[in-house]
Amino acid sequence: MRGSLPPAEPFTFQPHPEARDIRRELPRHRGKHRQRQKMIHSLFLINCSGDIFLEKHWKSVVSQSVCDYFFEAQEKAIDVENVPPVISTPHHYLISIYRDKIFFVSVIQTEVPPLFVIEFLHRVADTFQDYFGECSETAIKDNVVIVYELLEEMLDNGFPLATESNILKELIKPPTILRSVVNSITGSSNVGDTLPTGQLSNIPWRRAGVKYTNNEAYFDVIEEIDAIIDKSGSTVFAEIQGVIDSCIKLSGMPDLSLSFMNPRLLDDVSFHPCIRFKRWESERVLSFIPPDGNFRLISYRVSSQNLVAIPVYVKHMISFKENSSSGRFDVTIGPKQNMGKTVEGVVMTVHMPKAVLNMNLTATQGSYTFDPVTKVLTWDVGKITPQKLPNLKGIVNLQSGAPKPEENPSLNIQFKIQQLAISGLKVNRLDMYGEKYKPFKGVKYITKAGKFQVRT
C-alpha cells in the first residue's frame, strides 16, 4: 500500500536523525541532569505522504527529526496497518495510532503504560471528530487554533486533564458557521471563561443547566456478529458483540434507569462511567445520570454458550486452473430461513490474490467493482430477496506465467437487519427520576455483520 504513495521529501535522504539537530534536542539545563519525564511529551500529526502537519509540545521542544525513526518503521512495514504502535529510539519512545489516514505519533521519554497513551490518542481523535465532524488533515489544518486549544486543555504536563467532550465543549465551543459570523461581529470568543461545573462535580460527564424544549431519549441497540465460516459452510467461530448508543436530550439532571427483559444474556459488559456499577451488580438495571448528547452507554458481549444464528449463507465456487491464466468465480448469497426480517445493505469485499489481473463478472443484482491495483473486489448487493438470490459469476484473469494462487480468498460480508437484535436482547422499560417532565423515549434495534468472514 505504501508503494502507491509518492515517497515524501523527508526520507529520500536521511542523515542520522539524532545527529541532525542535537542542539535543539538537548536544551541547556537538561545537559546537567536528565530528568525522567512521564507521560506524553509531544505529539506529531503525520499524513499518509509523510508530512508532519502539526506538532504540539507539552514539555520542552522535541525536534521533528525524532519522527525519522517512525518513517523508518513505516517504510519497513508492508502497509500502514503494520506499522508497530510502539517504537523505541535511542532517547525516546514513539507510540502511534493510525486513524482516518493520519498518524498520531506521540513522543514518550520514560516508562508509561502504552495503552494509556494509545487510549488517549484515540480520545484526541474522537474529540476532533466530534468537533469538526471529521478527523481529517484538512479539518485539522482549518481549525488549527481550536485544535491547539483543545490539546492544551486535554493534557497538562503530558497528563490528561479534561477528556470528556461535554466539559471540553464548555471550555472551547465547537466551530459552527453561525458562531464564527457572530464572533466576528461581536468580538466574543470561543473560549469559555468559567470552569465547567462538571469538572468539579462527581458527574464530570454532564454539564449543568441543560435545557430542551423537546425532551427525548433514544437508545440504539446495535449488535454485530463476528463470525468465521469455513469452506463447508459450518461455523468455526461466532460471537455477538453489542453496544447501546444513546442520544439523550433531556433537561436538568435526569436520573434514568434502563432495564432489560433478559439481562442474563449480557455476559461481559463495559460501562460508560456514568453507570452505577452496584445497581447493575445487584439488580441488573442500568441506572445513570446521562451525559448530554450522543454517547455509548454500554458495550457488551453475549455469552458464548448461546448459539449464534447466522442470518446469511454463502455458496461459493472459486477455482484457478492449473497452467492456464484464468479461473472461475461464482458466489451466491442467500438468507437463512426463519428470520422474518429482510437482510439489507449487503456488501461483499474480497481481497483477490496478487496474481489476479482482472475479473469479468456479471452480477444478477447490484454492482461490482474490481480495483486492479489493490486487488480488491467489492460487490454491492443491497437487499436480499429470497425469491431471487443474488449471484456474481464470471471469469478471473490471471497473470500469465505466475503460479496458480494457493489459497482461495476469503469473503468478507457486510449486512444489516433492521428492527432485530440477533441475541434476543430486549429493553424492558426506561424510568426517569429527578425531573418532572415526560420525556419521549425510543429504542431501536439493529443487527449488523461485524468481522464476518467466509473462508473459501
Place this chain on the structure above:
Amino acid sequence: MEQNSTILGKIIEVSCTIKSAFKGGNLEVTLKPYVSVEEKRLADDDYEYMEQYFSLNEDLKQMLESSKDSAKLDAMKRIVGMIAKGKNASELFPAVVKNVASKNIEIKKLVYVYLMRYAEEQQDLALLSISTFQRALKDPNQLIRASALRVLSSIRVPIIVPIMMLAIKEASSDLSPYVRKNAAHAIQKLYSLDPEQKEMLIEVIEKLLKDRSTLVAGSVVMAFEEVCPDRIDLIHKNYRKLCNLLVDVEEWGQVVIIHMLTRYARTQFISPWKTDDDIVEEHSENNFYESDEEQKEKDRNVKKTYTMDPDHRLLLRNTKPLLQSRNAAVVMAVAQLYWHLAPKSEAGIVSKSLVRLLRSNREVQYIVLQNIATMSIQRKGMFEPYLKSFYVRSTDPTMIKTLKLEILTNLANEANISTLLREFQTYVKSQDKQFAAATIQAIGRCATNITEVTDTCLNGLVCLLSNRDETVVAESVVVIKKLLQTQPAHHGEIIKHMAKLLDNITVPVARASILWLIGEYCERVPKIAPDVLRKTAKSFTNEDDLVKLQILSLGAKLYLTNSKQTKLLTQYVLNLGKYDQSYDIRDRTRFIRQLIVPNEKSGALSKYAKKIFLAQKPAPLLESPFKDRDHFQLGTLSHTLNSRATGYLELSDWPDVAPDPAVRNVEVAESAKEWTAILGKTKKEKPTEKFYSESEEEEDESASTSATESESGSESEKEDKEEGSSDESSASSSSSEESSDSESDSKESIAKKASGAVKESNAEEIKRKAKGISKTRNTSSSSDTASSSSEESSSDSKSVSDSRSDSDSGKSRSATSSKKEEKTAQDRKTASKQDVFLLDLDDFHPVTTPVAVPTAAVLSPSLTADLEGLSLSGSSVIDSASSLGDLPLSQWVLTSVILLRLPVSSYARRMIISMLTFSPLSENCFCLSLCQRKTLRRSKPASLLYTCSATQGMLTGMNETSATIAVAPQNSTSLVIIEKVVKAANLGVVPSGQDNIHRFAAKTVHSGSLMLVTVELKESSTAQLIINTEKTVIGSVLLRELKPVLSQG
C-alpha cells in the same frame, strides 16, 4: 525589529531593481533566478513563506500592537498556526508578551500557548510576564487561578523556581480542588526544572496525598510516582482512602493509582500464591539432610494457613469493578494488578475483560495480545475458554496475526490440538507468507510440546514440502529439522524425501538444514548421502556461506563414516573451501582438515574426530518468544518492548514477612473512637437525632452524587478495622455495602435531583432543615436523653468529612452555613450549661501559634493542615473554612482562623463556634493575630456565649455603634444575612434567642477585645445593626463595611 526592517528594506530595494529591470526590457534574464527560488518555495508551502519574508512578521507585530482585540486575536491565531507547523515564531516574543495581561480570555489563552513554547528560549523577556501570573494566582475565578499556575509552572525558566515553589505551596491549599489538581501537575514540572527542590516538593505531595478530592488523587499520585516513587511510607496512611476513592477517580488517574498500588502491595503484603502451589512443593522438597528442627519449622510454616491481609483484599475488591471500564488502559491496569497480586484462583476473572478489548482498534489489540501472550505461557487455563477468540482473520494486520498465533500455540493442549491444527492448516495457505511461515513454526512448537501429535504434525509438514511457495517450504524444512532432532525415532523416509527436494529449494536456510540433516543421520541414508555431497560439491562455489559451511561439515561427517566413497569428494570440497572468499569458511576448512585428515602434525584430537562430529546433540528447544518477558510488569512499556525502558520501576518480590499492617491505620479514625468514647460515657442516646444525621447525609449526597459509594466505602473501611484479620470481612462488608446502598437509594434519587439545579436544591434543603428543626425542638422538650448513638455519630462525621472535598464546590455553600446556624440555634437553650465539656479541649490539635501573616492572602498552609487534622471532628469547621475562601479578593483580609469544636452535652450533639478575627486591610491595618490556644483555654470559650449577651450589656454607650439600614429584600432571610455577614467580616455566628436577631462575635487579634455584632431584623425591610466593642474605631469601620453588604443585593 530593527533587523527585520532592514531586511524588509533590502527586499524592497531588490524588488525596485527588478521593476527597473522590467522597464529595461531585459526581463527574462533578470527575473529568472529570483523567480525560481520563489517558485520552489511556493510549491513547498503555499505562499506563506513569501508572506513571511515580506511582511508577515511586521504585519503581526502591528496587529499585536493595535488597540483592537480582534486584530490581536487574529494575529495570535496566525502565530499559533505557525507554532503548530513547527515554524519559528520566536522573534515575535516581545510583541506577544505584551498581551499577556489582555482582558480577552481567548487572546490570553493563545498568549499562554505561545509563552509555553518560547519562554525557555527567551528567558529574560519571559520574566516580564511573571508578575501577571502572580496576580492571576489570586484571582477569585478558580479557572484563572488554575491556568495561571499551569502556565507559570510550564515556563521553564530556572530563575523563577522560588516563585513557582511558593505558588505551588499556596495552590496546594487552595479551596478549589481543580486548582489543587493543577498544583499536583505543577509539582512534576518544577521537579523536572529543578530537582533540588525535591524535599520541599515531597512535603507538598504529602499534603496533597491527604486530599480527599477524587479530582486531585490521580494527579498527586502521578506526581508521587515521578518525584519520589521510593517514598512508599507516604502511601501508608492514604492507602485505604485511595482504595475507596478509586472508583470515583477519573479514568486516567485510575490507571496511575492502580499501577502505584500494585507496587505498593508487593512490598507490604505476603504472597497469596504460597498456598496454591508451595505446600506441595515443600513437602516433596523435604530434604534428607535437613535437621529435625528445620523440618518442624517448615511444617509450622505450612500449617499456618494463609490469611489475606484485609487491606490486600480491599484493593482487590475495589479494583474489580474497574474491569468494566470503557477505557482499555484501566482494564489492562486492573488485569495486571490481578496478575501480580491476586491469588492464582482469582486471577482468571480478568481474562474475559481482556478478551473484550480485542474488539478494539489494532493498537489496543496489539498491546493486549502481547500481554495475553505472556500470561498464557504461565497460566494456560486463564484463556483456554476463549481459544476461539484468538482465531485469525485474513483481514487482521500481520502483527496481530502473529500475536494471535503465538497465543494459540501457547494454549494448545491434548484436548484442543486437533481443532487447532485444522485451523493452522488454513493459516498455512494464507496469502500473507510471513504469517504462513510463522504458522509452520507454531505447528513445530505444538508438535514438540504435545507428543501425541508429533507424528501428525510431522506428516503435515512433510506435505507442505511440496508446497509451491518457497518460504513455506523453507520454513517447513527448518522446522522438520528441529523436529527430527527431538525425535530420535527412524525417519529415514523423510530424510530421503528432503534430499530429493534439495534440487528445487533455493532458500539458503532450508538447504543448509537439509544438508545438516543428511550429515547428521548419514548412517540412516548411506546411499543417498554421498550422492548429495557430490551434487553440492558441484555447486559449491555458487552457494550461500551458510550452505557452504554445511557442505563442509557434511563432507567431514561422511569422510568419517564412509571414507571409502567420499574421501576424494571431501578433499575436493575442502580445497574449494580453502580458497573461498569468506574467512569463516577458510577457517572452518582448515579446522576440519586438521581434524579429519590424519597427518603427522595432527595431534591426539583426530582420534576423537568421529566423536566430535557425530556426538549426540541436544535437541533445540522450541520456545515462545514471550518466555522471557514475564519479569517485566505487565502492561508496561518495558514489557511491550521487552527491554527496560528508562524510568521503569521494578516490581519487588513479595516480602517473606509482612511489614506491620498497623501503619495503614489512620489516626483520624482513632481519634474518632476516642471521641465516641467520651460521648458515650457522658451521654445517653437520643433517637430523634437520627433524623438529623440522615439529613446531613442527604446533604452530603447532594454535593457528591456518588456518595453512596464513598460512604459505603468508608463504612467498609471501618468494618475492616473492626473485624481485624478475619477473612470473612470481605463478605460481610460487601453485604453491608449492598444494604447501605439500597437503603440510600430513595434518598439518592432526591439528592440527585437536588444537585442538578442548585437553586432548587437549596430551597428544598432549607425546607427540610426547617422541618428538622421543628421536629427536634418538639422532641427535645419532651425527652432529655442525649445525642445519637456513638456509633452513628462517628460514621456520620466520617461521611461528612468525605463530603469535604466537594463542600467547596460552591453548591453547598449556602446550605452549609444554614446548617451551622440551625445547629447553633438548636444549641442555644442549653448552651450555658455545658461548661464541663467545653473545658475538655485537650484532644484538639494544638493550633499553631498564630503568626501574623499580613501578606498571605490565602489560608496559611500550617493552618489548613490543622484544619485537616480537625476535619473529622466536625463538618462545620470545613464549612466555615470554605466559606472563607469565597470571600471576594478585595476582602481577603483574613489571615488566620481558629476553629474550635466544642463538644456539647445533653441533646445537642455538638456545637461549633468559629472564632474569626477580621482585619480590614485599610489604613489602620489592624493586626491580625488570633486568640492563642492558651488564651482560649483560660477564658473558657463557652463563656463566649454568655458574654455575647452579658457583655453587650456592658459595652453600651461609647462602645456601641449602631445604624438602621434598609435591607434589600433578598437579604431578609436569616440564611442570607448570616452568609453575607460572615463573608464580609469573618465573624463567628453566635446563637441568639430570637429568629429575627442574629448575633456574631469575634475577637481582635492584638488586644483580644471582644466584638459583638447584632443584626436585628425589623418590619418593613429595615434592620438595626449594632456593634459593641471597646475598640470604637474598629467598630465604626466594621459598621461601614457591613452596611452596604446588607443593604445591597
